[in-house]
Amino acid sequence: MTAKSDVKDPDPRRRLPAVGAICADPAARPLTERFGPAAVVAVMRTVLDEARTRLRTDPGAVPTIADLLAAGGRILEEGARETLFAVINATGVVIHTNLGRAPLAPEAVAAMQAAGGYGNLELNLETGRRASRQDHLDVLIAEVSGAEAGFAVNNCAGAVLLAVAAVAEGAPVIVSRGELVEIGGGFRVPDVVAQGGSRLVEVGTTNRTHLRDYEQALQEHPDARVILRTHPSNFRMTGFTSAPALDALAHFAHAHGLLLVEDLGGGALIDLAPYGIADEPMAQASLRAGVDLVLFSGDKLLGGPQAGIAAGRRSLIDRLTRHPLARALRLDKLSVAALSATLRLYRPPADPSRRIPVLRMLTEPVATIAARAEALRAQVAHVPGLDIEVEETLGYAGGGAMPMLALPGRALALRSARFSADELTRRLRTGATPVLGRIERDVVLLDLRTVSDVELPALAAMIANAA
Incomplete structure (x- = not known):
C-alpha cells in the first residue's frame, strides 16, 4: 500500500505558493520597498486568484514565484502611473472643456x-x-x-x-x-x-x-x-x-x-x-x-x-x-x-490681456500667430516623409463662452507619406508630450493660436517623433 505522502496531489492549484512565501522571497524586496508591504500583499492575492482561475483550464501552467512577482509588479506599476498629463493644445479652441478650459497664468x-x-x-x-x-x-x-x-x-x-x-x-x-x-x-x-x-x-x-x-x-x-x-x-x-x-x-x-x-x-x-x-x-x-x-x-x-x-x-x-x-x-x-x-x-x-493666457490667445494678432507658425515650420523642415505647409485657419473661443466665434489664425498642415491623418494624430496624441490637433480634408492641422512660444521646441520634437 502506498503511503499517503507519496501520492501526488492532482489539483495543480495546491502547488501555488502562499502569499506569505511570495512576499518573504528576496525577489519581492524591491516591490515592498517601493509600494509598501500592504500593497504587495494585496496585489499578490489578486495575482494568485487569477492563477487559480487559469489552472482550471490549463493545469500545466503553474507559475513560479518569479512569475507571480512579475505579474504583481506590472499591476503595481500600472496603478502608480499618472492619468492626468500636460498636453499641447494645437486644436485652435482656446477654452477647451476637454483639456481643462482655461490654462492658468x-x-x-x-x-x-x-x-x-x-x-x-x-x-x-x-x-x-x-x-x-x-x-x-x-x-x-x-x-x-x-x-x-x-x-x-x-x-x-x-x-x-x-x-x-x-x-x-x-x-x-x-x-x-x-x-x-x-x-x-x-x-x-x-x-x-x-x-x-x-x-x-x-x-x-x-x-x-x-x-x-x-x-x-x-x-x-x-x-x-x-x-x-x-x-x-x-x-x-x-x-x-x-x-x-x-x-x-x-x-x-x-x-x-x-x-x-x-x-x-x-x-x-x-x-x-x-x-x-x-x-x-x-x-x-x-x-x-x-x-x-x-x-x-x-x-x-x-x-x-x-x-x-x-x-x-x-x-x-x-x-x-x-x-x-x-x-x-x-x-x-x-x-x-x-x-x-x-x-x-x-x-x-x-494688463490682463498679456498676463492671462486665455485673454492673450483670444486677442493675439494674426501676424503674431503667423510668425509662430513659420518658426515651427523652420524647426521641423528637416523631418523626412512629411509635407509641411502653413495654412490660414479658423479657431474658436469654445468652452461655452463664445462657441461660434471664429478666430482667424495660422496652422501647420502636416501630410505624411507613411501614415494616414488618423494615425498621425494618434501618434501625436500618445507621445511623451501629448499633442492635440485636428483633421480637415485628411490633413493634420496644428493651430498655433493655442500654442505658446515656449511650447514650440517640445511641439517640434513631438512632430519629428510621430512622423
Whole structure:
C-alpha cells in the first residue's frame, strides 16, 4: 500500500505558493520597498486568484514565484502611473472643456504651489484668530467687478443654485423661455432652479419676450421674488427675436419689489470689442445696469481656476455666505489661491490681456500667430516623409463662452507619406508630450493660436517623433 505522502496531489492549484512565501522571497524586496508591504500583499492575492482561475483550464501552467512577482509588479506599476498629463493644445479652441478650459497664468500656478503646504487660509495673521477663506476673494471680486461685495464657490452652476436657494428662498423664480438653456453634462436651468427649492415660472416665447410678459407672470404669481436672466453663451438665436434691455428689466424688477439675478456664464471682465469680440457682456456693465447679483465662471473668459463667482450688493452676498449650501460648494485652498492671483492681474497697472493666457490667445494678432507658425515650420523642415505647409485657419473661443466665434489664425498642415491623418494624430496624441490637433480634408492641422512660444521646441520634437 502506498503511503499517503507519496501520492501526488492532482489539483495543480495546491502547488501555488502562499502569499506569505511570495512576499518573504528576496525577489519581492524591491516591490515592498517601493509600494509598501500592504500593497504587495494585496496585489499578490489578486495575482494568485487569477492563477487559480487559469489552472482550471490549463493545469500545466503553474507559475513560479518569479512569475507571480512579475505579474504583481506590472499591476503595481500600472496603478502608480499618472492619468492626468500636460498636453499641447494645437486644436485652435482656446477654452477647451476637454483639456481643462482655461490654462492658468504663471502667477496663479505659483500661488497654488505656495498654498500646497500650510497657509493662512482661514487665519487672520494680525489677530491670530480664525477668519474666512472668502476674505482672500471678497475685496478682489468687488474691486474688479465694481460690486459692493463678492463671493466664490466651486463652479457657476453651483453659484446659480446657491443664489436661487439663498435669495428666492423657495418663492417662484421668473425666467424667459428663450433663456431656459441646457449647459454641459445635461444640466438645465429649470433643474437648477428646482434643486434650489423654487418653482420656475416661464414667460414669453422661445424667440420673443416683453416686459408685459413679466408683468402678467407677476399677476399670476404675486409671491415671486426673483427674475433670473441667463446669458445664452452656449448658443445664438437670430432673426425675429427680442428681449427687454437689461437696464429696463432691472428697473421693472425693482419697481415691483423683485431682485434681478443674472447668470453671465463666461465672465468677461475686460471689453473684448476692440479685438473683434463684440457680443460678450461684462460683469461691470450688468451691475451698472442695475442687476442685483451677477454670477459668472472663473475658468472661462476670466482665465482662472474652476469657480462660480457672485458679485453684487453686500446684503445679498451675506445671504449667500450664510446659506448651508455655501459650505457644500466652497472652494478648496488651491482654487482660492489661483483665483485670487488671477484677479490681481486685473488690477491696474497690470494688463490682463498679456498676463492671462486665455485673454492673450483670444486677442493675439494674426501676424503674431503667423510668425509662430513659420518658426515651427523652420524647426521641423528637416523631418523626412512629411509635407509641411502653413495654412490660414479658423479657431474658436469654445468652452461655452463664445462657441461660434471664429478666430482667424495660422496652422501647420502636416501630410505624411507613411501614415494616414488618423494615425498621425494618434501618434501625436500618445507621445511623451501629448499633442492635440485636428483633421480637415485628411490633413493634420496644428493651430498655433493655442500654442505658446515656449511650447514650440517640445511641439517640434513631438512632430519629428510621430512622423
